[in-house]
Amino acid sequence: MHDFGCPKIKPSGKTENGERRMDVRLQDILVMKKSHPCGSDRWLVLRTGMDFRLRCCGCGHEVMLPRSKAEKNIKKILREE
Ligand SMILES: [Zn+2]
Numbered sequence: 001m002h003d004f005g006c007p008k009i010k011p012s013g014k015t016e017n018g019e020r021r022m023d024v025r026l027q028d029i030l031v032m033k034k035s036h037p038c039g040s041d042r043w044l045v046l047r048t049g050m051d052f053r054l055r056c057c058g059c060g061h062e063v064m065l066p067r068s069k070a071e072k073n074i075k076k077i078l079r080e081e
Pocket of ligand 1: 036037038040057059060
């Protein structure tokens, strides 16, 4: 992959290199890089494991995603402590 010298923009305070496995738990809210057609970019985690089951916080649509694909799409994890 060529980046043609374009600087990589990284959000502050987050490792973006993928060495560390993301810690996704039930009831977490995932903020995705791509937003759903309904306009929401937030998904509630209903199931973890090999696949994630996620519910769109905007319209309630539910999807199953392979973990690897979901993790690539995660921008941020919101969790109520
Ligand atoms: Zn939606």
